[in-house]
Amino acid sequence: MISAILLGFLFAILLVFAGKFFKGKYAVLSSLIPLGLFVYFLQFIPEVMGGNIIRESYNWVPSFGVNLGFTLDGLSLLFCLMITGIGFLVFAYTSAYLHHHKYLDRFYGYLSVFMAAMLGLVLSDNVISLFIFWELTSISSFFLIGFNNTQEASRKSALVALGITGLGGMFLLAGVIVLGNITGTFSIAEMLNMSPELIKGNEYYSLAVILLFGAAFTKSAQFPFHFWLPGAMKAPTPVSTYLHSATMVKAGIYLVMRFTPVLGGEEIWNTTLIIVGGVTMLYSAVHSLFRTDLKGVLAYSTISALGILMFLIGMGTTASFTAAAVFIIVHALYKATLFLTTGIIDHQTGTRDVTVLSGLRKVLMPVGIAAIIAAISSAGIPPTIGFLGKELTYEATMHAPIIATILLVGIVITKMLLLWAGFVAGIKPFQGKLPDHLKDTKMPGALMWVPPVILAVLSLVFGIMPFIIEGSLIKPVVAALGGESGEIHLALWHGFNTVFILSLVTITVGTILYFVIKPSAKLETAIGKLEFASPKSLMGKFNTGFTHLSSFWTRVFQNGYLRNYVFIIIFFLIGMVGYTMIGNTKFDIDSSMLSTVSFYELVVFIIMCIAILFTVFTSSRLSAVVAMGVVGLTICLVFVFYSAPDLAMTQFSIDTLTVILFVLVLYRLPRYLKIQDHKMRIRDGILSLLFGGMIAVLALEVLSEPVNTEIGDFYAKNSYIMAHGKNVVNVILVDFRGADTMIEISVLTIAAIGVFGLLKLRLKRTDRVQ
Structure with missing residues (x-):
């Protein structure tokens, strides 16, 4: 498995030297990397279906308990197949979408690093290595989102995404350290084998959960950290497809799913996921109604889908785990298809404004077919796998352990709104009359339209024949989450029951909404009036306030004057150490432990004092340097008196070198020092005396303590x-x-x-x- 991870990094390094080869007609060859990895992971399906877990471990930093351990079970296998499978289609699509782009090799390098980091993340068994790969996904996604770096909007979006996900990385690092402290290990496999009472009964359990949630919610764009994802739509379409349908935004979902058997089952875990997921799915689904940019519609519907996944995981039942596993596949297929078709529309027509797009089926027929199938799957209409995912979601919510009725109403409303979003993105651009300004639109090359068609066909195939994924993917995922996988039986038709009636209501009401509510600039302007109260705006205001505070702090404490820096450091040190010493210092110093002062020591002490006074009061730079050199040499003599010749030689070497360097630096400066303000000299003198007194008291206290050798x-x-x-x-x-x-x-x-x-x-x- 480590070879599979390293392959992406090695390919990125190869592009540094052979990038020109992948800029022209051979660019499509880069897709062989994810294709080969996809085939490699496919071979593990029979073994994982049999209940086996494949493990690899390599010593890395054993002294710190950090090893490169990798685990391939049902959960990690599902994500590996999505990462490499959709990655293959995105790599091939990119070769046409960014054809002859002068930085195409650089783009492939970023994409390869991201793919490798995602594989490392989902395969890691050690939480420290998981964190490292987690951060690599944030860094590589920063370069991908800001790929069009000549545009200010792209640069800003990349910075916002890095800031939010970077914050999540800090949460994750703190969380895994706390978790390691609780369990005494950094291995996820060992954590899974521990007694649940050992972990959940620990006083730091809640802290570990909160920190892991902070990481997952920021990465998977949960409310109120969701706003970075719509901004990331400034990236090229292959980035939006890859990062926001099957990989990066699913990293937070994976983190929660991976630690559900370890930390799940408690009220703080389940309730938080249900609330945050429920708020996110409804909030974002409503927001999708007010967007006119196809990518904007898809961005908010993606956030809503991620909220649904958090919502399902939070219920913590076998039925909800099954629904979540199926919906991960559903969302990856239809959302990747819609992103790719949106990219084609943008590439061929030059616009993503849904209010001016219509009738494109006449010039982009294969693309339109793929988009319509994806829209149907997102709406949960048979015979697509989306229908199966929607029914499983409704079934799981009906039997939720808490407030099932309220949760069911929420998920039904969300699905209605997502149907509207899917129809707007997948059907509206292709229905109706073709405008005159779009009649010259041409079909793109096969490398652009074949990938979305493949994904759309898979939505149909898995819907008609769900047994293909039942035993190979879904059951192993549910088993990895701690559910009873033996109870799972996927079928397109479950009979005429309450769930089916809810599906009919959802499809009917959602379709009515599609015909009633038309995307318009007026609606987008209306929602823009509430922007001042949005999490993005509030975060921006906080950022502005923090910037002003930082400017004030810089003006006062970091103003460029070395003397001020030294003063602040010593003043703070005196305050902290002095506060600690007050009340704790006994002053019961045994004078018999002090050695008698010899004549030589007294002479050296007097010379040192004279040199110090001369340094303080002289007005010549060079004289001050020479006097400081005398102080250093007297310290050397003190070391010699106390039988430390090695320290004396070290001090002598450093002091001599320092004096020489000072002389060389100060040689061309004015001869006399600038006289400081009288009050400042008094201040510095008092501070120096306080610091020296504190050190003297500390030294005497140390001497009075029993010696421990x-x-x-x-x-x-x-x-x-x-x-x-x-x-x-x-x-x-x-x-x-x-x-x-x-x-x-x-x-x-x-x-x-x-x-x-x-x-x-x-x-x-x-x-x-x-």
Whole structure:
């Protein structure tokens, strides 16, 4: 499985060197990557159907309990097939949609990284590696959404999407750490094998749930974090198709489904999912009525569908798990089809405004057929799989454990509105008379219209023959969620019952709405008047306020004066440490523990004091540097007196180098220091005395504490045995604190690269600021 994940990353790296090959007529060859992966995962269906779970594990950072563990069960297999299957069609579609685009190779690189990250996310068994792949999907989607980076709207949409999903990433990291603390492991498989009482009875259970919900709700565009998804429609159509029908927005759904057996069943879990999912599905379904852009209609209907999935998972029954599993397939098929057909309409006509589109069946017949089938499936009309998904959803809601009647009314209204949205996106552009300005519209190449036709045909095939997916996909998913998969039997016809009557009502009322409510700019303007109260607007106001606060903070505390930075840091340190010391300091210092002051130490102390006073009161920069050098040399002598020659040599080397560097830097500056304000000098003097006094008291307190040599004995005993080093200090830095030292070296390296870049910067005369 790790090879399947790495293949996408390796292909993206290959494009750096062989990108030109995939820009022309050979661009379609890139689709062989997801196709090969799709075939690879298909071979696991018989094994997963038999109830087997395939696992792989590789040591990565075992000292931190982080391994590359991968699990392929019914849930991850379903997502892998969607990621690679729809990915194959999107890759092929892109070769025609972005034909001869100068950055086509770059686009394929972003798309490949995203595909690989999604595969890693759904296959990860370790929650830390899951988080890493989660963040990779956010980063790669940022580049995909902002692919048209010359447009301000695309750049802004990409930043908003990254900001919201990045916030979710922070929630996820905190959540998995809390969960790891509760369970003592980062392995999802081990969590599943633990007693539910062990996890749910923990005091941090609710915190873990809230954090995981924060991650899932932001990624899957749940209210009130939904507004990033409509903005992301600025991306090219292949991005909208791939990210917003089958992959990225489903990542949050996957996260909730994966952890349902671990954390589900409690009131906070189920009730939150039902409420958030219910509000999201109704809110977004209503909003789709007020859109005239085809992508806008599809965006809000997508958010509504994601709300339905959260709603179904929250009910926590076998029937709701079955409905959710089927609806994932339903939504992926019809929504990908509608996005692809919308892209064709936009590509061939130059507009997505549904108010000016009609009669396109006369010039785009195959595209129209695919779109109409997708619209029928979204409406839940037989014989499509959408009808089966709608009936299962109604059946599960009727037997909901709480307020079933209210929930049923909500889901029926949502389905009626989604029928309207599906008809507007899939039927309206193709019915009626063809306008004169669209009569020259031409059919695109087969690579553009064949993918949506394939997806539309699958909606029919799975609807007529649901047994194809019953045992191979649906039952394993329900089993992975903890449901009773033996009770599942999919069929297109369930008899004339209450659910069927509700379906008829939904189709009838939804169709009436379609003919009564026409998309118009007037409606869109009307809903725009309420924009000030929308989550997007409120978040924007919060962002503006935070920006003003940051500006104020910068002006006051980060104003560019080093002396202010030092003052604030030392003042804060004195305040915090001083507050802690008050009431805790005993001042019972045993004077017998202090060594007597020798004549040499007294002389060195007097020299140090004179050098310090000279540094403070001199008006010459170079004199101050020399005096500071004298202070450093006296410290070296103190180290020698106390039998620390290695520290003395280190201090001597650093102090000498520092003095030389200071002299070189200050050589060309004015000879005399600028006299500071008298009050400022007094302030700094008082602060220095307070800081020195605090350090003196701390040192005396430490000396009065009983000596514990356990740590020192450990390093002295094991430095040579474990790290093969005789210098204990070096061994601690390089081996025992290797990770910390590596991070420090990385920071210094990055800083050096930045300095080197500034030194090599050569601005044009017109770009220089005088």
